[in-house]
Amino acid sequence: MEAKREELTQLQESLQKLFEETRTNLTSDMEAKREELIQLQGKLERPPIAFHTHHVANLSPSTNEIIIFTKSVINEGKGYDTSTGIFSAPVGGLYQFSVHICLQVGNYAFIGLLLDGKVIAADSNYDGDFYTCSTFGAIVRVKSGEKVWVKPTTSDTSRSLRQDYYRMNTFSGVLVNY
Structure with a gap:
C-alpha cells in the first residue's frame, strides 16, 4: 500500500x-x-501621409533656391510646409514623390528632387517654340524627420517657370508603406 x-x-x-x-x-x-x-x-x-501642392511663389528661382509651392490641395499628416517648400517626413517609410514643372517659351531648366540635400531624381526641360511641361519623380525610403524638396540643380538655366489656367507646377508625395 x-x-x-x-x-x-x-x-x-x-x-x-x-x-x-x-x-x-x-x-x-x-x-x-x-x-x-x-x-x-x-x-x-497610423494616419495616412500625403500632400499635393501647386502655385510656385517665385517663377524665376535661382540655383540652390528651394522652389516653394504655396497652395496645398491636401496635406494629410502635415508634412509639407507651404512657407519653406520642404516636406518633413512625419514617419519613416517608403514614399513616392512627383514633380511637375512648366516653363515659359524658349526657357530651359534643370530641376532636381532632393532628399536631405542629395538629388534623388532630376529632369531637364526645354522647347524653343512652345510652353513646355515635364514630370519626374521617385520612390524612396525616407526616415522620420528627413526632408524632401525641389530646386534647380545647376546655374546653367534660364528658368522662367510658367503657371496659368492650363499649366500647374506641382509637387506631391504619399507614404506608400511603413
Whole structure:
C-alpha cells in the first residue's frame, strides 16, 4: 500500500510539473501573440501621409533656391510646409514623390528632387517654340524627420517657370508603406 501511495505521489508531482510547464508555455505564447496584435493595431491606427501642392511663389528661382509651392490641395499628416517648400517626413517609410514643372517659351531648366540635400531624381526641360511641361519623380525610403524638396540643380538655366489656367507646377508625395 505504501509503495502505491509513493507511486501516486510521484505521478501527482509529475502531472503538477507537466501542468506548470504547459501553463508557462501557453502564457508565454499568449503574451507574444498579444504583443504582435498591439504592433498590428499601431500600424492600423497610423494616419495616412500625403500632400499635393501647386502655385510656385517665385517663377524665376535661382540655383540652390528651394522652389516653394504655396497652395496645398491636401496635406494629410502635415508634412509639407507651404512657407519653406520642404516636406518633413512625419514617419519613416517608403514614399513616392512627383514633380511637375512648366516653363515659359524658349526657357530651359534643370530641376532636381532632393532628399536631405542629395538629388534623388532630376529632369531637364526645354522647347524653343512652345510652353513646355515635364514630370519626374521617385520612390524612396525616407526616415522620420528627413526632408524632401525641389530646386534647380545647376546655374546653367534660364528658368522662367510658367503657371496659368492650363499649366500647374506641382509637387506631391504619399507614404506608400511603413
